[in-house]
Amino acid sequence: MDEPTLSVTELNTTIRDAVRGAIPENAWVRGEVQGFRESRAGHVYFQLVEKDERRNRVQAALDVALFRSHLMTVHAALRKVPGVELADDVEVRVKGHIDVYPPTGRLQLIMTGIDPVFTAGALAANRDRVLRQLEAEGLLRANGVHELPEVPLRIGLVTSAASAAYHDFVDELDASGFAFRVGVCDVRVQGANAPRRVVWALRRLARISSALDAVVLVRGGGSRADLAPFDSDDVARAIVAMPLPVLTGIGHEIDRSVADEVAHTASKTPTASAQVLVERVMEFVYRLDDVSRGVVHNARSNCALALRELRDCARRARRGPPAALAREQAVVERHRVRAEELGTRTVKQAIATLDGSERTLSSAGGRLVRAEGRRLDASAARLRALDPTRVLERGYTITRDRDGQVVKRAAPLSTGDRLLTEFADGTAASVVQDVDKREP
Amino acid sequence: MSTPNDDAGGELGYAEAMTQLEGILGELEGDHLDVDVLAERVRRASELIKLCRTRISRAQDDVNRIVTDLEVFESELGGVAPADGDEDELEGDVAAHEGDELF
Numbered sequence: 001m002d003e004p005t006l007s008v009t010e011l012n013t014t015i016r017d018a019v020r021g022a023i024p025e026n027a028w029v030r031g032e033v034q035g036f037r038e039s040r041a042g043h044v045y046f047q048l049v050e051k052d053e054r055r056n057r058v059q060a061a062l063d064v065a066l067f068r069s070h071l072m073t074v075h076a077a078l079r080k081v082p083g084v085e086l087a088d089d090v091e092v093r094v095k096g097h098i099d100v101y102p103p104t105g106r107l108q109l110i111m112t113g114i115d116p117v118f119t120a121g122a123l124a125a126n127r128d129r130v131l132r133q134l135e136a137e138g139l140l141r142a143n144g145v146h147e148l149p150e151v152p153l154r155i156g157l158v159t160s161a162a163s164a165a166y167h168d169f170v171d172e173l174d175a176s177g178f179a180f181r182v183g184v185c186d187v188r189v190q191g192a193n194a195p196r197r198v199v200w201a202l203r204r205l206a207r208i209s210s211a212l213d214a215v216v217l218v219r220g221g222g223s224r225a226d227l228a229p230f231d232s233d234d235v236a237r238a239i240v241a242m243p244l245p246v247l248t249g250i251g252h253e254i255d256r257s258v259a260d261e262v263a264h265t266a267s268k269t270p271t272a273s274a275q276v277l278v279e280r281v282m283e284f285v286y287r288l289d290d291v292s293r294g295v296v297h298n299a300r301s302n303c304a305l306a307l308r309e310l311r312d313c314a315r316r317a318r319r320g321p322p323a324a325l326a327r328e329q330a331v332v333e334r335h336r337v338r339a340e341e342l343g344t345r346t347v348k349q350a351i352a353t354l355d356g357s358e359r360t361l362s363s364a365g366g367r368l369v370r371a372e373g374r375r376l377d378a379s380a381a382r383l384r385a386l387d388p389t390r391v392l393e394r395g396y397t398i399t400r401d402r403d404g405q406v407v408k409r410a411a412p413l414s415t416g417d418r419l420l421t422e423f424a425d426g427t428a429a430s431v432v433q434d435v436d437k438r439e440p
Numbered sequence: 441m442s443t444p445n446d447d448a449g450g451e452l453g454y455a456e457a458m459t460q461l462e463g464i465l466g467e468l469e470g471d472h473l474d475v476d477v478l479a480e481r482v483r484r485a486s487e488l489i490k491l492c493r494t495r496i497s498r499a500q501d502d503v504n505r506i507v508t509d510l511e512v513f514e515s516e517l518g519g520v521a522p523a524d525g526d527e528d529e530l531e532g533d534v535a536a537h538e539g540d541e542l543f
Binding site: 294 | 458465493495497
């Protein structure tokens with residue numbers, strides 16, 4: 001054993017010193033964050049990886065340690081660019097020095113800083129690249145050609161079923177009172193595999209598209225990196241290929257995602273996306289209401305016109321010779337009876353339809369319809385106030401003569417006339433003893 | 441209950457119902473109609489309006505949530521083709537996400 005033999009500590013220390021000498025103190029390294037975790041002591045550890053772009057496989061990896069002492073500096077830098085954060089799957093450019101930890105021989109980057117503008121730029125550059133490509137292929141508005149049905153009640157939903165986004169969307173539809181039915185394709189919409197999962201969900205719904213009126217893709221708010229899956233080329237192309245309208249409700253404040261750009265209708269939140277559907281149904285209900293009122297109104301007018309014409313006919317018949325008069329009067333009478341019967345029934349039927357419609361409408365449409373209901377309640381209250389029995393309850397009475405005619409004035413009365421006065425709780429008979437007539 | 445927007449399922453679609461209703465309204469607004477024809481048109485309008493409203497509104501005693509298993513939609517179509525291999529694999533992946541942080 002003539003050659004010198006190093007202990008493991010000596011070797012690791014030699015490597016550490018060589019690395020420290022070879023690499024600048026503040027080296028910048030770029031890569032994608034994987035395995036992000038925080039220790040109980042408040043330190044952060046992750047791997048920085050470089051992937052083969054074509055196959056999405058890791059080609060190289062480097063352990064990174066961000067100690068609590070530098071965490072404040074990094075957070076301060078991140079706050080300067082809203083929406084950028086340090087998390088899994090995010091492309092970052094970080095600063096630090098390379099070190100070897102002798103007890104384990106592990107080589108790691110001791111991180112001291114971050115360039116958030118790089119991350120924002122990488123996300124934006126990817127988004128722009130995908131958008132340019134889709135536009136060049138004429139696919140940006142491809143899903144928009146599918147018409148959203150007038151009553152879109154059958155919905156395929158792509159989201160994480162335990163998320164706030166899911167509850168916001170479903171609760172909004174539920175509150176409408178309309179007969180929505182939602183089939184949920186439960187997928188996690190965050191992380192490296194999110195685009196693949198979303199594509200899978202969309203394809204699954206595409207297979208049952210004839211049982212659906214629309215597909216909705218929702219996710220709650222998040223950082224730009226969180227929303228990156230919605231900028232992916234694969235998700236965009238899956239939306240484009242859908243045979244029915246795709247609505248998005250992806251929580252974001254600043255940019256629209258690529259998914260928003262290719263969707264039929266993009267909303268800023270899951271709740272807003274649900275409102276698009278509710279309002280679409282509501283529009284149809286209002287149209288139905290208008291037609292219903294129109295039918296009643298025109299049915300009344302038509303019946304009134306028919307009766308008027310029959311009366312005119314009867315008048316003309318009376319002016320004719322006696323034999324013709326008898327014949328024509330009989331015909332007219334038959335027509336009159338038939339017209340009155342049909343007319344009365346028709347109008348009643350039309351009114352019943354409208355009444356029924358309003359009752360049904362009151363049970364649907366949630367918030368919007370409750371307002372309509374309040375308006376009808378107010379009308380009913382006004383009608384109740386005019387009810388004669390209510391008037392009697394307020395102390396007024398109705399007085400009738402022996403023929404049952406309401407006595408409105410003193411002028412026709414004479415001493416000895418018998419009257420019947422109606423109170424709210426009964427009647428009283430009386431005899432006029434004296435009449436004091438005032439000049440009108 | 442199915443709520444189709446077209447006649448593909450044999451049921452009258454909403455768009456078709458509205459077209460018929462607007463046609464009837466047009467007739468009623470037009471020249472004087474024979475009373476028998478009027479009665480028939482109003483009867484048909486009543487049917488259409490009732491049909492649409494019944495389908496659109498959720499029954500007040502329906503306590504079920506609006507969320508339905510996808511399989512129900514699939515069964516309404518008489519079953520759909522099974523997922524291909526890649527999607528089967530992903531289905532397992534999707535199911536395994538339980539417990540992950542969700543948004």
